[in-house]
Amino acid sequence: MEWTLPARQPFSLPAVVRSHGWIRLAPFSGEEDGTAFGYITRVETGEVVAMHITAAPGGVRVTVDGDLDAAGQDDISHQVRWMLGLDQDLSEFYDAVRAEPGLAHIVERAQGRILRSPTLFEDTVKTILTTNTAWSGTIRMTERLVDRLGDPLPSAPSHRAFPTPEHLATTDEDTLRRDVGLGYRAPYILALARAVASGALDLEAYKTSPLATPDLRRALLSIKGVGDYAAANLLMLLGRYDWVPVDSWALKMVSQEWHDGQPVGRAEVEAAFEPWGRWKGLAYWFWNWKS
DNA sequence: GGTAGACCTGGACGC
DNA sequence: GCGTCCAGGTCTACC
Numbered sequence: 001m002e003w004t005l006p007a008r009q010p011f012s013l014p015a016v017v018r019s020h021g022w023i024r025l026a027p028f029s030g031e032e033d034g035t036a037f038g039y040i041t042r043v044e045t046g047e048v049v050a051m052h053i054t055a056a057p058g059g060v061r062v063t064v065d066g067d068l069d070a071a072g073q074d075d076i077s078h079q080v081r082w083m084l085g086l087d088q089d090l091s092e093f094y095d096a097v098r099a100e101p102g103l104a105h106i107v108e109r110a111q112g113r114i115l116r117s118p119t120l121f122e123d124t125v126k127t128i129l130t131t132n133t134a135w136s137g138t139i140r141m142t143e144r145l146v147d148r149l150g151d152p153l154p155s156a157p158s159h160r161a162f163p164t165p166e167h168l169a170t171t172d173e174d175t176l177r178r179d180v181g182l183g184y185r186a187p188y189i190l191a192l193a194r195a196v197a198s199g200a201l202d203l204e205a206y207k208t209s210p211l212a213t214p215d216l217r218r219a220l221l222s223i224k225g226v227g228d229y230a231a232a233n234l235l236m237l238l239g240r241y242d243w244v245p246v247d248s249w250a251l252k253m254v255s256q257e258w259h260d261g262q263p264v265g266r267a268e269v270e271a272a273f274e275p276w277g278r279w280k281g282l283a284y285w286f287w288n289w290k291s
Numbered sequence: 292g293g294t295a296g297a298c299c300t301g302g303a304c305g306c
Numbered sequence: 307g308c309g310t311c312c313a314g315g316t317c318t319a320c321c
Contacts, residue, residue: 132315137300183299188316227316248314 001067005077007059007086010110014055016084019114019285024139025126026146027162040153040161041079041118043072048153048161051076059086065155082207085113088239093279102288111286116237120203121196122162127233128188128225144180168193188225195223206238213240228266232281241281244273250284256291 014034017023023030023037030037036054043049049072052063062080081087090112097103106112117123129141149167150160168189176186195201201223209216213235220231232245244250246269254272255264269284276283 128316130315132298132313133300134302134314136302137314140301177299181300184297184316185299225316229315 001073002061002063003073003077004056004061005059005080005086007084008089009058010107011059011086011113012110013053013060013084015109015111016113016115019111021135021138022115022117022126025142027150027160039083039118040150040159041076042151042161042164043068043075045072046151047072048151049076050153050156050159051080053080053084060084079118083116083118085116085239088113090282093241093282096276096279097283103283103286105288106286112282114236114285117162119162120206120234120238121165121192123237124192124203124223124226124230124234125162125189127230127237128185128192129182130233131185131225131227131230141180141182141185145182148175148180165193165196169197185225188223191224209238213242216240217243236281236285242278244270244281244284246270253287253289253291257287257289 017034027040
């Protein structure tokens with residue numbers, strides 16, 4: 001079955017899909033040009049479903065294999081709206097950057113939305129798996145996590161959904177460390193899954209949290225394995241753009257952009273984007289780097 | 292508050 | 307093929 005979902009304009013599906021590397025992490029699958037992507041998800045009943053998203057006039061077309069009841073269709077629609085930020089209003093950001101040569105392209109290309117997973121649990125796990133490793137390591141760890149512990153798609157069992165916190169919580173550190181290859185991150189992921197599964201940590205509530213960003217950041221930092229960079233990255237995914245996710249790549253880019261290749265620290269990166277105020281994270285994310 | 296060292300893996304490199 | 311070095315954030319212990 002298929003249906004369409006409207007997006008607040010301007011909207012570009014390729015701009016969201018290509019906003020960062022998430023599309024390369026299981027259980028996403030996607031075209032290089034960003035014109036379509038697939039994702040293996042689960043609906044509230046526990047059923048595993050493959051969805052396929054393509055561009056449609058004014059929004060996106062959602063296709064799933066087989067039929068869903070009304071509740072299942074609503075659930076998928078809700079997930080897709082969050083994943084693509086279909087309801088996000090970035091007009092204030094566009095007005096702020098229109099005159100900046102390093103950012104004006106954002107408006108022309110309808111950039112600004114960032115691809116997300118359906119749950120903040122999945123995005124938190126993936127963010128922890130980006131830390132202290134090469135991107136190829138993140139891809140590999142995520143693939144193994146889904147392959148070993150995700151529930152299979154009934155029509156194609158080799159395709160699996162991202163593991164639920166409940167399922168992850170029942171595994172053990174040694175399996176995650178050696179079989180999945182998470183290394184020292186294994187206890188972090190296990191503790192996170194158990195906290196979410198037990199209800200001690202309600203990550204989904206952070207999507208609509210009334211907390212001020214500094215307080216939300218402190219809450220994220222209390223998760224083992226989430227440090228300054230990871231917290232800033234998660235805030236970006238939550239639509240809070242007042243922190244810049246400073247990693248080694250950011251240091252390198254800012255060094256080359258404004259400091260003639262001389263070594264810089266976190267302070268220089270933050271100072272470079274300070275003028276963009278509550279939009280500084282987005283300004284950094286979509287900056288048109290010269291190098 | 293700041294800093295050093297450990298954590299773990301894969302890739303690059305030299306032999 | 308093997309050994310060594312390095313990159314990549316976060317945590318913990320220590321000052």
